[in-house]
Amino acid sequence: MKSPQALSYLSSSSHISILFYGLAITCLTSASVSASYGGNETDYHALLSFKSKITHDPYKVLTSWNHSFHFCDWSGISCGKRHKRVTVLWLDSQGFEGSLSPHVGNLSFIRMLSLSNNSFQGTIPHELGRLSRLHRLYLDENNFNGDIPTNLSGCSNLELLSLSQNNLAGSIPKEMSLLLKLSRLAIHKNKLTGGIPPFLGNITSMEMFSAAVNPFGGRLPDTLGLWKSLMVFQCGSCNLYGSIPDSIFNLSLLVNFSLAENHLTGSLPSEIGVMLPNLERLQLRNNELTGVLPPSLSNCSKLRHLEMSQNNFSGKLAIDFSKLRDINIIRLFDNNFHGNGEADDMRFVDSLKNCTKLVDLEISNCNLIGVLPISIGNLSNQIEFIHLGNNQLFGSLPSSIGRLVGLTNLNFQDNRFKGKIPTTIGKLQKLQYLYLSTNQFSGPIPDAIGNLSLMTQLYLHNNKLEGHIPSSIGNCKQLNGLYLADNRLSGNIPKQLFQLPSLNYFLILSQNSLSGSIPSEIKNLKTLSYLDLSNNNLSGNITSNLGECISLTTLKLRGNRFQGVIPSSFSFLGGLGVLDISQNNLSGRIPQFLCKWKSLEYLNLSFNDFEGDVPVEGVFANASLFSVLGNDKLCGGLVTLELPKCKETGSKKKRVPFFIFVIVIAPTLLIVLCCVYLLCKKKRNSQQSQSSGSERFMKVSYGQLLKATDGFSGANLIGEGGFSSIYKGILDSDDDKTVAIKVLHLQTRGAHKSFIAECEAWRNIRHRNLLKIITSCSSVDFQGNDFKALVYEFMPNGSVHDWLHSSENTSKMNLLQRINILRDVATALDYLHNRCQTMIVHGDLKPSNILLDADMVAHVGDFGLARLLGIELNQNSSTGVKGTIGYAPPEYGLGSEMTSNGDVYSFGILLLEVMTGKKPTDDMFNDGLNLHKFAYMALPDHVNDVIYDDAIVLQSTEANAKKVEECLVAIIKIGVSCSADSPPQRMKIEIVVNELQRILDVLQNI
Incomplete structure (x- = not known):
């Protein structure tokens, strides 16, 4: 038995234990909260x-x-x-x-x-x-x-x-004036109204005020002159009017002063350069300012950017630029500088020689009068842009211009220059745009033009140039636009000009004296949009090869001596909006395919020798959209044409008595039917194959294909698909052509429909970025089994899938190659969707169906799942196979019909795969993550982390690194947009083509 003391001890001990336990719980809880x-x-x-x-x-x-x-x-x-x-x-x-x-x-x-x-x-x-x-x-x-x-x-x-x-939206609240410590306020690019309030002047600590691109309205308050510490003032595009308050010109610390794109009036103080000595950027473009451009701007020795264009400044341009050693940009165009009729307005050029950092000089459309000094050649070798067009400059163009080796853009159009174009132009190796049009240049186009390998657009129209078009222009491999109209050029059109695949924008040679025929090499210009050969002395038949220029939207051949009929190959030019072949010697009937062109907005067939009836469908249904004047043998058409009625094609015949039909016609018909039956039976038992195309396709037999592939040897097997196997073969022909032979697995369900679909598709399409079909074979093999095959042009560089994922291919595509391939594929889709007479949906776009020729040009192939809009080729049902998993859009899985939007989705996935190297079926894509989201999450700052490998990043200087990154971001954005789940949100394929071309242009200039 325990003593009372012991019990007391135990009791005290128990209390202490409980206390410690409670404290421990509290501490643990506090620790958890603290975390x-x-x-x-x-x-x-x-x-x-x-x-x-x-x-x-x-x-x-x-x-x-x-x-x-x-x-x-x-x-x-x-x-x-x-x-x-x-x-x-x-x-x-x-x-x-x-x-x-x-x-x-x-x-x-x-x-x-x-x-x-x-x-x-x-x-x-x-x-x-x-x-x-x-x-x-x-x-x-x-x-x-x-x-x-x-x-x-x-x-x-x-x-x-x-x-x-x-x-x-709304106005700047008055309470803002209570922020007395505010030194930087940025509110630009909003929807603010109510003007720039005077109470802002109370914030005397203001150092930066940026309010550009708002619909403020109103005048600039003079209270802004209280901002004595102000260094940056930007109020461009604010709908401001009235004059600039004098108080603002007292803000001597101003470094950046921009009031561009308003409605400001009045003149600038003559001492602005003394009052604002720290200016580095002065932007007052797009206003209504008047008076003289103050010569005191010469005192702004720190000035880097001077932009006073699109105003009403007048008087002589008297700024001494020699003091502006740091000037980078001078833009004064669209004013009215002149020296009171004196022809010495160009003396300011002499003062530019000290401006060693000058990159951009634009003083076009300023009414300048005078001779361009030889000192133009003393400008900075860093200068990239010189625009002095739309003035009244005369005399010769100094040969010293050839010293400005940094030039990328040179514009002297709309002046009065005479004499020859100096051959020193050929030294400007970086030149991309040259504008010498609307002058009085004479003599030949210098051969040295061919040295400008980066030239993109050349404008020499409206001069007095003579002689031949130099064949050296064929060396300008980047040329996409050439304008030589309104000169005195003669001779044949050089075929080298038509061997420039880059020529896709315009080719205008009208109003000259060119002779001969159109070279057959014109077929190479498959992406050319605008062709004008009007008013020359061209003759002969219009070459059928023009029908291969399938991207043409405008074709003008008027005023020549062409003869013969309109080539049937013109039926492939379904994207034409304007066709003018008037004032020639063309004959024959008006082709029916002209009625079917939905995009045609104007057709001129006048003053030729056409005959027969004028259609009344399509463009011929609206008299304001076409002209057939001066064709005396035409008849019919719309009543408003007032043409004679067409004669009946034969006299009415007497009704043949029925007994004569029985005695004479019936036996003849019976004989014909028997012959047809025997012929069909003979065809079926024959071993000779029949081409599924028209007569332009060569005929091949099963035996020829067997021999070409060494008995369909596995050594020649280069690919397999769900419906077919593809073999490499050499056809026994004059040139022993290497081909790719696609043999259908007819025992596989759907293979026969796939063959029909592909034959129908190839019958309707031709484009440089589509795989070229040579022929087809529909016959029986040596055992009597049905045999079907398609024969294509062989692509030596295999498929995009091979380059991306094959372990045997150790080569890598660089960035430009990848984007070129993507541009090629997008161009092909644009053709299929928008430029065919009947829209075609490919239905199975993926890397293995994109094939590469020897020049790494992409060709879209495999139209086994293709569908012509309104024409079922493969009878796809809502439950049938549509596309390939990973590349087929989500709506196909829900039973939707195939559409062009589905092709765009597949292209978006293809683009992302090309750029990231990730297949859409990669193991990493699970738990809701897919290729689209993977790319989307990288935008905009982590794109470099998802790009395939270092090999595709251009070797660039630090200065260009940002441009490269911006291009990569833009490319991924295209892929993400195209592969959006919702079809209406996907980017239009024609916009994709333009965007990829723009990106290529940027990267090719790095």
Whole structure:
């Protein structure tokens, strides 16, 4: 039995144990709370509320925002060392979508809040006005709407406020004037109205004010002259009017002054250069300013960018540019500079020799009169643009121009230059655009033009040039536009000109004295859009090879001596909008295919020798869209044409008595039917194959194909698909042509329909980026079994799939090759969808169906699942196979019919695969992640992380690295847009072609 003392001890001991246990529980609980918010529950819950309003977090930035870490260790958060309160919330460019939680206003210790370049929507919470310690607020580049909150004035310590590039409306609130510490205010690119209020002048600490691209209206208040510390003032495109207040010209610290694209009037103070000595950028373009451009601008020795174009400045251009050693850009075009009729307006050129950093000189359309000094050749070798067109310059073009080896764009059009084009032009190796049109240049086009291998567009029209078109132009491998009209050129058109596959924009040779026929090589210009050979002395038949220029939208051949009929190959030019073949010696009937061209907007057949009836369908149904004047043998047509009625093709015959039919006609008909039956039976038993195409396809037999492939040897097997096997073979012909032979597996269900679909598709299409079919074979093999095969041109570089994924192919495609291939495929789709007489849906676009020739030009093949709009080729049902898993759009899986939008989706996946090297069926794509989302999540700042390998990144200088990255981002954006789940949201294929060409142009100039 325990003593009372012992019991007392035990009792005390028990109490102490309980106490210690309770303390332990408390400590553990506190430790758990501390891990998440360290005792500061307000900041913790404010951040969780911020997170709850984010509906899309593509880079999983907020995954670290959980109970396992103290919120000071969360991504984008910085805290004060002493109190562990949030001082910085920095989450720029994270792809966030959602709204901004008003609970952010509870982060009372925050000094910087930056959410730039996301996709926040809704209004800016007025609770932000509670953040009295806030110094910097960045909400720019989002989708905020509504007004600027008035109680932002509660942020009394605010020094920087950036709300630019949103959808904010209303006026600038008066309460803004209470932010007396504000030094930088950026509100550009919104929808703000109500003018620039005078009360802003009260914020005397202002150093930067950027409000461009808002529909403010009103005048500039003179109270802005109180901003004595102002260095940047940007209010371009604000619908401002009236004069610029004098007080603004007293802001001597101004470095960047821009009021471009307004309606400002009045003149500039003559001493502006003395008053604003620190100017580096002066932009007053697109206004209505008058008076003299002050010579005192010569005193702005720091000036880098001078842009005063599109105003009404007059008087002599008297700025001494020799003092502006740092000047980079001079744009003064569209003014009225002149020297009171004196022919010495060009003396300012002499003062430019000290401007060693000058890149851009544009003083076109300024009424300048005078001779271009030889000193033009003393300008900076860094200069890239010289635009002096639309003036009254005369005399010869100095040969010293050839010293400006950095030029990419030279424009002297619409002047009065005489004499020969100097041969030194050929030294400008970087030149891409040359405009010498509408002058009085004479003599020949110099052969040295051919040295300009980067030339993109050449304009020499409306001069007095004579002699032959130099064949050296064929060396300009980048040329996409040539304009030589209205000269005195003679001789034949050089065939080298038609061997430029780059020539896809325009070729205009009209109003010359060119002779001979159109060279057959014109068939190479398969992407040319505009061709004008009018008013020359061209003769002979119009070559049928013109029918291969399938991208033509305008064709003008008027005023020549062409004869014969309109070639039947013109039926392939279904994309023409304008066809003018008037004033020739053409004859024959008007082809019926002209009635079927839906895009044709104007047709001129006048003053030829056409005969027969004029159709009344298509373009011929509207008399204002066509002309057939001067064709005396035509008849019929619309009543408004007042042509004679067409005669009946034969006299009416007496009805033949029935007994004569029985005695004479019936036996004859019976004999004919018997002959047809015997002929068909003989054909079926014959071993000779029959081509599925027209007579232009060669005929091959089963035996020939067997021999060509060495008995369909496995050694010659180069590919297999669901319906076919493909063999490499050599046809026994004059040139022993290497071909690819696609043998159908007729025992496979759907193979026969696939064969029919492909034959029908190839019968209707021809394009440089489509695989060329040679012939087809439909016969029986030596065992009497049905045999069907298609014979194609062999592609020596295999398929895009081989280059991307084959372990045997160790070569890599560089970036330009990949984008060229994508452009080729997009061009082919654009043709199939928009430029065929009947729209064709490919239905199975994927890397293995994109084949590469010896020059790595892409050719789309395999039309086994193709469908002509309105014509079932393979009888696809809603439950049939449509496309390939991973490349087929999601709507096909829901039973939708095949459409051009489906092809665009497949192209988007193809693009992303080419750029990332990831198949859409890659093992990494699971749990909701697919190739589309993989690429989307990388935009815009992590694109380099998903690009296939280092081999495709161009070797570029640091200066060009940004351009390359921008191009990569633009390419991935195209793929993401094309592969959107919703068909209406997918990019149009014609826009894809233009965008890829633009990207190629940028990369090729790096």
